[in-house]
Amino acid sequence: MAEAPIGMISVEDFAKIKDMNRTRIINMILDESYIGKKVDGEWYIDSAEINRGSTSNSDSAVRIQSNGTSNEVVVIDIRMPFISMVIFMIKFVIAAIPATIILFFIGFVFTTILGVSIGSIIG
Structure with a gap:
């Protein structure tokens, strides 16, 4: 495996951190949901994407609120x-x-x- 570009990690490492499927992450890069690129046949993703989208992050695109009986989804931003x-x-x-x-x-x-x-x- 080639050395990752500066500021990026391999999709495999990202998949382990986020507990996601590698193919899904690559598709999200292609859909421009994540910032990443293919270098020498290997996919890499911007390391800043690790913190983006977590529920503790205020920049989260979707917030889910539960009131005990039903769930409400509030869309904050559309990328x-x-x-x-x-x-x-x-x-x-x-x-x-x-x-x-x-x-x-x-x-x-x-x-x-x-x-x-x-x-x-x-x-």
């Missing part, structure tokens, strides 16, 4: 690459089009009924 955010927003806009059309027709029917009702009373 997402820019292009993924753009794709998400485009999908959101496309998904909103049918809802807009449906609301338009409901409004049309409502105003038609209201107009006919008021027209019959007045005229």
Whole structure:
């Protein structure tokens, strides 16, 4: 095994520390959830990632609160690459089009009924 770059540890060591699957960590590096890179065929991860995401860390992306009967998840931050955010927003806009059309027709029917009702009373 090659020597780790400065400020990085091997994915295997990180997996042992975090008690995670090596493949999952590599996928998270590829998804840009973790900072890491492949050097000479070996994967390495930034050593600062060891402390990130623990429940004691105030920078945690998700906080889970338990009140004894149910669990509540509070999303504090979303770490997402820019292009993924753009794709998400485009999908959101496309998904909103049918809802807009449906609301338009409901409004049309409502105003038609209201107009006919008021027209019959007045005229």
